[in-house]
Amino acid sequence: MYIALKRWWIRLYASYVAFRHRSMLAVIRHVVADKYLRGEGIEIGALHNPLIVPKHARVRYVDKWPTSYLKEHYPELRTRKLVPVDIVADGETLDTVCDASLDFVIANHFIEHCKNSLKTLEQMFRVLRPGGILFVSLPDKRFTFDVNRQTTQIDHLLKDYADGPEWSMREHAEEWVTKVLEVKDSAEAERQVKQLSEAFDDTTMHFHAWTQDEILEIILALKRQLRLNFETELFFRNGDFEVIFVLRKTA
Numbered sequence: 001m002y003i004a005l006k007r008w009w010i011r012l013y014a015s016y017v018a019f020r021h022r023s024m025l026a027v028i029r030h031v032v033a034d035k036y037l038r039g040e041g042i043e044i045g046a047l048h049n050p051l052i053v054p055k056h057a058r059v060r061y062v063d064k065w066p067t068s069y070l071k072e073h074y075p076e077l078r079t080r081k082l083v084p085v086d087i088v089a090d091g092e093t094l095d096t097v098c099d100a101s102l103d104f105v106i107a108n109h110f111i112e113h114c115k116n117s118l119k120t121l122e123q124m125f126r127v128l129r130p131g132g133i134l135f136v137s138l139p140d141k142r143f144t145f146d147v148n149r150q151t152t153q154i155d156h157l158l159k160d161y162a163d164g165p166e167w168s169m170r171e172h173a174e175e176w177v178t179k180v181l182e183v184k185d186s187a188e189a190e191r192q193v194k195q196l197s198e199a200f201d202d203t204t205m206h207f208h209a210w211t212q213d214e215i216l217e218i219i220l221a222l223k224r225q226l227r228l229n230f231e232t233e234l235f236f237r238n239g240d241f242e243v244i245f246v247l248r249k250t251a
Contacts, residue, residue, distance in 0.1 A: 026052070028238050029108070029137065033057070036133050036233065036246050039103030044091040045110045048080040051135070057104065060086035062094070073202075092120045097127045104133040109242070111138055112206045115165040117218070118157050118226060125228050125249055134230070134247040141209035143240045148179045152208040154217045158225060165207075173197050176205045215243045222247075 030052040037057040043050055044062045047070065053059050063070060063085045070085070071078050089096040091107070092114050105124045114120040124134055141147060156168065173196040174189075183189040196203055210218070216235065222228045234246040 025238055025241060028236075029244065032234065032236070032244055032246065033106075033135065036135065037104050037106075038133075041102045041104030041106065041133075042087065042097070042127075043083075043106035043108075044094075045107070045113070046083045047074070048077055048082050049108070050083045051106050051108060053106075059106070062087045062089050062091060062097075064088070064090055074204075092116065092123065094123050094127050099126055100129045102127050102132060103129060104135060106135045108135075108137045109139055111136060112208050112210070113204060115169070115200065115207050116160045117208055118161040118221060121218070121222060122226055122228065125222075125230065128249045130249055130251045132249045133233070134249070135244075136247075137238065137242045137244045138210060138215050139242050140211055140215075140237075140240065142211055144209075145180050146206055146209035149175055149209045151211055151214055154214065154221050157208070157218065158221065161226070169200055170197055172205070172207045180206075212237060212243050215245070219245060219247070 033051055034054045037053050039056075040058045040060075042060050042062045046061050047063075050059075050061065061083045065073060065085070066088055067082050067085045070082055087096060091110060105128060107124065111117050111120060121134075121136075128134065139146070141149060141151065160168065170193065173193045176196065177183050177189050177192045181192070183192060196205065219232060219235070223230065229250045230247045231250055232245065233248050234244065236244045238244050
């Protein structure tokens with residue numbers, strides 16, 4: 001009885017610590033948002049966890065599918081309250097969003113899901129007005145289920161940008177199946193890799209995985225290789241879990 005009670009308290013305390021940790025991450029995100037976000041903007045892929053924005057910021061939510069379909073696509077979120085999708089658009093291209101029309105773009109834990117990460121960030125800058133803010137957070141792979149994956153190097157991202165991401169799609173699928181899902185049986189692994197390869201547009205896997213250093217290299221590549229005009233307002237490690245960076249578009 002004592003051992004069972006002790007184990008229950010340990011699980012309860014672990015849940016409490018995890019809740020406090022997630023809460024602190026959200027609080028810090030909110031503090032950063034309160035400092036930088038003004039006017040009208042969008043958040044991409046918010047689902048059930050939208051960024052808390054200040055009262056002087058008006059945000060619309062962008063996703064590839066309408067809310068009703070998202071609940072089918074993410075069965076694990078059926079009991080959670082999803083934000084209403086205001087703009088149906090591919091978050092990687094923002095194809096239905098006009099150039100220089102927004103004061104801010106928010107993308108939390110979204111870029112790692114993108115097949116062509118640099119091109120996606122370029123499109124986010126496209127829709128920002130001069131002076132507009134790009135608010136991005138990315139997970140550090142060392143503290144997520146991506147821990148056993150290879151770190152995506154900047155040369156890989158630049159090749160995706162120049163040649164398109166199709167060249168590495170199977171490689172990403174194999175790594176996801178063997179390193180994240182940890183499928184050991186070779187026949188089953190091949191079946192899942194093939195299934196993923198045939199449905200890349202619908203998958204929610206992480207195509208890329210980074211540590212803090214590689215995330216910094218992404219920002220440098222946006223400026224040096226893609227020649228985007230911006231100032232780095234903030235580069236901040238939010239606990240162990242993620243890195244937040246805030247970029248301001250310049251004329």
